[in-house]
Amino acid sequence: xxxxxxxxxxxxxxxxxxxxxxxxxxxxxxxxxxxxxxxxxxxxxxxxxxxxxxxxxxxxxxxxxxxxxxxxxxxxxxxxxxxxxxxxxxxxxxxxxxxxxxxxxxxxxxxxxxxxxxxxxxxxxxxxxxxxxxxxxxxxxxxxxxxxxxxxxxxxxxxxxxxxxxxxxxxxxxxxxxxxxxxxxxxxxxxxxxxxxxxxxxxxxxxxxxxxxxxxxxxxxxxxxxxxxxxxxxxxxxxxxxxxxxxxxxxxxxxxxxxxxxxxxxxxxxxxxxxxxxxxxxxxxxxxxxxxxxxxxxxx
Amino acid sequence: xxxxxxxxxxxxxxxxxxxxxxxxxxxxxxxxxxxxxxxxxxxxxxxxxxxxxxxxxxxxxxxxxxxxxxxxxxxxxxxxxxxxxxxxxxxxxxxxxxxxxxxxxxxxxxxxxxxxxxxxxxxxxxxxxxxxxxxxxxxxxxxxxxxxxxxxxxxxxxxxxxxxxxxxxxxxxxxxxxxxxxxxxxxxxxxxxxxxxxxxxxxxxxxxxxxxxxxxxxxxxxxxxxxxxxxxxxxxxxxxxxxxxxxxxxxxxxxxxxxxxxxxxxxxxxxxxxxxxxxxxxxxxxxxxxxxxxxxxxxxxxxx
Numbered sequence: 001x002x003x004x005x006x007x008x009x010x011x012x013x014x015x016x017x018x019x020x021x022x023x024x025x026x027x028x029x030x031x032x033x034x035x036x037x038x039x040x041x042x043x044x045x046x047x048x049x050x051x052x053x054x055x056x057x058x059x060x061x062x063x064x065x066x067x068x069x070x071x072x073x074x075x076x077x078x079x080x081x082x083x084x085x086x087x088x089x090x091x092x093x094x095x096x097x098x099x100x101x102x103x104x105x106x107x108x109x110x111x112x113x114x115x116x117x118x119x120x121x122x123x124x125x126x127x128x129x130x131x132x133x134x135x136x137x138x139x140x141x142x143x144x145x146x147x148x149x150x151x152x153x154x155x156x157x158x159x160x161x162x163x164x165x166x167x168x169x170x171x172x173x174x175x176x177x178x179x180x181x182x183x184x185x186x187x188x189x190x191x192x193x194x195x196x197x198x199x200x201x202x203x204x205x206x207x208x209x210x211x212x213x214x215x216x217x218x219x220x221x222x223x224x225x226x227x228x229x230x231x232x233x234x235x236x237x238x239x240x241x242x243x244x245x246x247x248x249x250x251x252x253x254x255x256x257x258x259x260x261x262x263x264x265x266x267x268x269x270x271x272x273x274x275x276x277x278x279x280x281x282x283x284x285x286x287x288x289x290x291x292x293x294x295x296x297x298x299x300x
Numbered sequence: 301x302x303x304x305x306x307x308x309x310x311x312x313x314x315x316x317x318x319x320x321x322x323x324x325x326x327x328x329x330x331x332x333x334x335x336x337x338x339x340x341x342x343x344x345x346x347x348x349x350x351x352x353x354x355x356x357x358x359x360x361x362x363x364x365x366x367x368x369x370x371x372x373x374x375x376x377x378x379x380x381x382x383x384x385x386x387x388x389x390x391x392x393x394x395x396x397x398x399x400x401x402x403x404x405x406x407x408x409x410x411x412x413x414x415x416x417x418x419x420x421x422x423x424x425x426x427x428x429x430x431x432x433x434x435x436x437x438x439x440x441x442x443x444x445x446x447x448x449x450x451x452x453x454x455x456x457x458x459x460x461x462x463x464x465x466x467x468x469x470x471x472x473x474x475x476x477x478x479x480x481x482x483x484x485x486x487x488x489x490x491x492x493x494x495x496x497x498x499x500x501x502x503x504x505x506x507x508x509x510x511x512x513x514x515x516x517x518x519x520x521x522x523x524x525x526x527x528x529x530x531x532x533x534x535x536x537x538x539x540x541x542x543x544x545x546x547x548x549x550x551x552x553x554x555x556x557x558x559x560x561x562x563x564x565x566x567x568x569x570x571x572x573x574x575x576x577x578x579x580x581x582x583x584x585x586x587x588x589x590x591x592x593x594x595x596x597x598x599x600x601x602x603x604x
Contacts, residue, residue, distance in 0.1 A: 033404060034415050040477065041419050044433045047444050051436070066447050111341045118338035122331060128598055130342070135597070137350040138531070139590045140357055141538020143559035144579035147566050148356035156348075171349040174342060179597070203334045232427035235540045235559075239567060250428045257432055257545065264436075271429040278424040293489055
C-alpha cells in the first residue's frame with residue numbers, strides 16, 4: 001500500500017471514529033436525560049402510592065420509609081366503603097366533580113365548535129373580533145376574577161350551584177378551544193362545504209355531517225384540555241359552592257390540607273382514584289389525539 | 301390586479317369565495333343570520349361570564365385610595381415581588397426547557413416514546429392532589445426527597461419551606477413539573493410541521509444538531525414560542541394552586557402570590573377591599589401582554 005493511499009484512509013478512519021464517539025456521547029446523554037426525566041416525573045406520583053399503600057394512617061409519612069414496608073390495599077377499601085370521616089361522602093363528592101368535569105368538557109366542545117364553524121366556515125368575517133374576545137377573557141387571570149364572580153353568581157341566582165362552577169370553567173376553557181380550532185378549521189378545504197351546499201345541505205347539516213366528523217381529532221384535544229382544567233380547579237369550587245351536598249373532591253382535599261390528623265393513607269388512595277379519570281379519557285381518546293398531531297403537521 | 305383583489309388574494313379563506321351573482325345576496329344575508337346564530341352561545345358566555353366580571357372587577361378596584369393603602373402594606377410588596385418572580389422566572393425557564401425537551405422527544409427511539417407517556421402524566425393529574433403530594437414530599441426531614449438524599453447520597457437535605465428563596469424555588473419547580481409537559485407537546489406539534497427537507501438540506505451542508513436548532517428550529521418556531529410564552533405568563537400571574545398548596549405561604553407568609561393574598565384578604569374577611577385592589581394592581585402589566593398577544597395572533601397564523 002502506497003503512502004499516498006494510506007493517508008486519506010487514515011483520515012477517513014479518524015472521522016469515522018469521531019462520528020462513532022459522538023454517537024455514543026449523544027446516546028449516553030439521552031439515557032441520562034431520560035433517567036432524570038423519569039425520576040422527576042414520577043417522584044410525586046410514587047409518593048401518592050407510597051402513602052396509599054400504608055396499612056395504617058401516619059406510618060410512612062412520619063417514619064421516613066422510602067418504600068412501603070408492608071404494602072396493603074386497606075386504604076383503597078376505606079375509600080370504597082367511605083370509612084373515614086373525611087371520606088364519608090366521597091362518592092357523592094366524586095359525582096359532583098365528575099358532573100362539573102363532564103359538563104365543562106361537553107359545553108366547551110359544543111360552544112367552541114359552533115363559534116369556530118361560524119367564523120371560519122361560514123365566512124362571517126369578524127374572526128379577529130372573536131379572537132380578541134377570546135384573549136380579553138385572559139386579560140385578568142381567572143384567579144383574580146373570583147370575587148366579582150362570586151357576587152355576579154349571586155345576581156344570576158346561581159349561588160351554591162354546580163352550574164356556577166361549570167359556567168366559570170367553560171368561560172376559561174373556550175378561548176383556548178377557539179384558538180386551537182381557528183387553526184384546524186382552515187385545514188379542511190372549503191370546497192367540501194360548497195359541494196355539499198350544491199347538493200342542498202343546510203348549514204346545520206354541514207356542521208353536523210361534515211365539520212364535526214372532520215374536525216373530531218381537534219375536538220378530542222379540546223375535550224381533554226377542558227376536562228383537565230375543570231379537574232385542576234380548587235378556587236372556584238371552594239368559593240362558589242357552600243352546602244355539604246355540593247362539596248367536590250378538590251374541596252374535601254383542601255379542607256384536609258389544613259388538618260395534620262387526617263387519614264393520609266386513605267386520602268392518597270382517594271387521590272389515585274380521582275386521578276384515574278383524566279388518564280382514562282386520555283387513553284380512550286388516544287387515537288384522536290395522535291390524529292390531531294398528524295393533522296396539524298399536514299399543512300407543512 | 302387592483303387593490304381589493306390583492307387584499308382578497310392575501311386571505312386564504314376569502315380567496316376561495318366563489319363569485320356570487322347579485323340575486324344571491326339575499327341568500328347570503330340568510331347565511332349571515334345562521335352564522336350569527338352559531339355564534340350566539342359563545343357571545344353569551346363571553347358577555348355574561350367574562351366581560352361582566354371583568355368590568356365588575358375594574359369597578360371594585362377603582363378606588364384609588366386603596367392603592368395607597370396597599371403600598372403601605374409590607375406584605376403586599378413581598379407578594380408582588382413573589383408573583384413577578386414566579387411568573388417571570390418560572391415561565392421563561394419552563395418554556396425554554398420545554399423547547400429543548402420537545403427536540404429530545406422527537407428522537408425516534410422506542411424508549412423515548414414510552415418515556416413521553418410517563419412524562420405527560422403530571423399534566424393529566426389534578427393540580428390540588430399532586431401539589432399536596434409534593435408538599436408532603438418536601439415538608440420535613442421525613443419527606444421523601446430528603447430521605448432519598450440521605451439514603452442514596454448521605455446528604456442532609458435542607459428545610460425546603462424554612463427559607464423564602466428555597467420555598468419559592470419549590471413553587472416554581474412544582475409549577476414546571478405540572479405544566480412543562482403540556483408546552484412540550486405544543487412545541488412538538490410545532491416542530492413536526494417543519495418540513496423535513498429543511499433539516500435534510502442543512503445536514504448535507506454539514507450542520508449538526510445545535511446549528512440546526514439555532515438556524516432552523518428557532519426562527520421557524522419563534523412566533524409560536526412567543527405566543528405560548530405570553531399566554532403562559534398570563535396564566536402564571538394568576539396562579540393560585542401552586543402557592544396555596546405547595547408552600548402555602550411558608551415561611552411566615554413570605555411566599556404568597558397575589559392570587560392567594562387576595563383570597564386570604566377577601567374571603568377570610570380580613571381586608572376585603574384591599575384583596576381586590578391587590579389583584580387589580582397588576583393590570584398595568586397584563587394589558588401590554590394582551591395587546592402583544594393580540595397583534596401576534598392577528599398578523600400571523602399561529603400553528604398550534
